[in-house]
Amino acid sequence: MRLLFTLTALVYNTAAIQYPLSFLSSNNDPALSINSFIDNLSQDLSDFEISSLNDNDIAYYKQIEPSNWPIDLEQYSTDFVIRLFDWIDTDDDIPFYQSTLSLIKEQQNIKIWDSSLASKFIDIQLNKDMAQYLLTELSSQYKFNYKLLLNNLPQTIFETYPQSQLSSLEEEENDDFITNSELFFKTYRDIDSIYAWFDLLVNTYPDILSIExxxxxxxxxxxxxxxLSVHSDSKSNEIKTVVITGGIHAREWISVSTTCYILFQLLQDYENGKVSVIRYLENLDFLFLPLMNPDGYTYTWTNERLWRKNKQQTFNPRCQGIDIDHSFDFHFTSGIESPCSDDYPGESVFEALESYNWDNYLNETKHSHPIYAYIDLHSYAQEVLYPYAYSCDILPRDEENLLELAYGLSQSIRLKSGKYYQIFKACQDKGADLLPSMGSGSALDYMYHNKAYWAFVLKLRDSxxxxxxxPSKYITPVGKxxxxxxxxFAAFLLSDK
Ligand SMILES: [Zn+2]
Structure with missing residues (x-):
């Protein structure tokens, strides 16, 4: 009887949450439908849901002593993540995307997760009161759809940290590279485990792998x-390098694990004598930087899972962090975003130490290791983005081939896993023509303009x-x-040369 009751409640909740637009578009009083949407937001799991969690060996965070939580989970206890999507713009109004992002940026306690003008969605983290305020404000002016994405943020966050049985590599006696790496990809890893894995890799493959x-x-x-370089040093200035980076945004953990996974698979296939991979590695070098933002990444493991920027002090003592991905010297803009914003680019070019260091390193090595191609991994949205990010007015060089390559990247993913990655110009995705600060000073444009002939951003799963x-069970599928x-990409680069 009890089960039946909770099940009914669950179905009722889901129904109410899933169809807000049908209320909005058919109801004469939008405030009523917003109210019912807000009323149905709840983080407390029913007994029914908790029992299904336990079946999967995942604990409910409230059943665990707070002192054993990986971070303070209570800080998320009033927040939800909702999606605004499929808006309709009329000619007389300021576009919905522009107006909404500007409105959100004024509010300290609404956080943008991801947004895409091209895909028409804006995902935001906020509490009930702010949801009421924002939806009421926007619906007075615009027609748009909205839905709940995450109703139990503390639990969903809790589940991304390693469960106790997988917590530490150091507990493992085994120093075999394959066994250890398979274990390594079973869960997300903190910086110490990742750097320990680097050491293991270099000890296993000292002739072809080096730490920079x-x-x-x-x-x-x-x-x-x-x-990763399989030829002698004397040939190194003739071989072009493919650069793959991850983790420029601290909370995008899947981009870190995927960068590591690509390296792992290349090594395995090379060692197993896979002909195509031997050909790639004999003709291309690879440079992997899985953790572009070590301070921010560490902070997501110790304090705030959803931190995005680095941890640098700004001129405002209350707000830390520069968005490294806005701090590069191609169409850098300052003065639009405040230091408290998640998109804060710093006051001057390369103020973020990470982009400064990266630029120095690339300049120092540009003759000994010339770069040819660049892929920057982010999450989420399942998209392949190509230059430019800062504006859609400027055509990138060789656009036809750039686009063909973007379609090829997307298609190879779909053939592997069935997942569809949409293709956009980065400026379209960011809406840079409406909000110029969204596309300024990016790593993509900097690399494309100064360093690499080909350059892309891949925004990984999910949508x-x-x-x-x-969840960590997707680390390997996304890696693959x-x-x-x-x-x-490597095959294209070799046929291109
Ligand atoms: Zn990102």
């Missing part, structure tokens, strides 16, 4: 890259179900589909 020291962060952590909080696109 890029520089130190604001908090004194080293930025480390791995160079909004978990967002940044993609992106590895497949990297092999396509």
């Amino acid at each position: 020291y890029i520089g130190n962060t604001f908090e004194g952590r080293p930025m480390k890259a791995l160079r 909004g179900t978990h967002g940044f909080l993609l 589909e992106i590895y497949s696109s990297i092999k396509y």
Whole structure:
């Protein structure tokens, strides 16, 4: 009887949450439908839901002593993630995308997760009161759809941290590379485990793999890259390098694990004598920087799972962090975003130590290791983005081939896993023509303009179900589909040369 009751309640909740637009478009009083949407937001799991969690060996965070939580989960206890989508713009109004992002940026307690003008969605984290305020405000002027993405943020966050049985590599006696790496990809890993894995890799493959020291962060952590090069040093200035980076945004954990996974698969296939991979590695070098933002990444493991920027001090003592991905020297803009904004670019070009160090390193090595191609991994939205990010008015060079390559990357993912990655110009995705600060100073444009002939951003899974909080069971599937696109990329680069 009890089960039946909770089940009915659940179905009722879901129905109410899933169809807000049908209320909005058919109801004469939009305030009523917003009210019922807000009323149905609840984070408390029913007994029914908790029992299904336990079946999967995942604990409910409230059943665990707070002192054993990975971070303070209570800080998320009033927040939800909702999606605004499929808006309709009329000619007389300021476009919905522009107006909504501007409105949100004025509010300290609404956070933008991801947004795309091209895909027409804006995902935001906020509490009930702010949801009421924002939806009421926007619906007085615009027609748009909205839905709940995440109703239990503390639990979803909790589930992204390693469960106790997988917590530490150091507990494992085994130093075999394959066994250890398979374990390594079972869960997300903190910086110490990742750097320990780097050491294991280099000890296993000392002849072809080396650790490159890029520089130190604001908090004194080293930025480390791995160079994979199968030829002698004397040939190194003739071989072009493919650069793959991840983790420029701290909370995008899947981009970090995927960068590591690509390296792991290349090494395995090379060792197993896979002919295509041997050909790629004999003709291309690879440089991997899985943790572009070590301080921010560490902070997501110790304090705030949803932190995005680095941890540098700004001129405002209350607000830390520069968005590294706005701090590069191609169409850099300052003065639009405040230091409290998640998109804060700093006051001057390369103020973020990570982009400064990276630029120095690339300049120092540009003759010995010329760069040819660049892929920057982010999450989420399942998109392949090509230059430019700062404006759609300027055509990128060789656009036809750039686009063909973008379609090839997407197709190779779809053939591998069935997942569809949409293709956009980065400026379309960011809405840079409406909001210029959204596309300024990006790593993509900087690399494309100054360093690499080909350059792309891949925004990895998913398309909004978990967002940044993609469960760790997807680390390997995402790694595999992106590895497949990297092999396509390498084959294209070799045929192009
Ligand atoms: Zn990102």
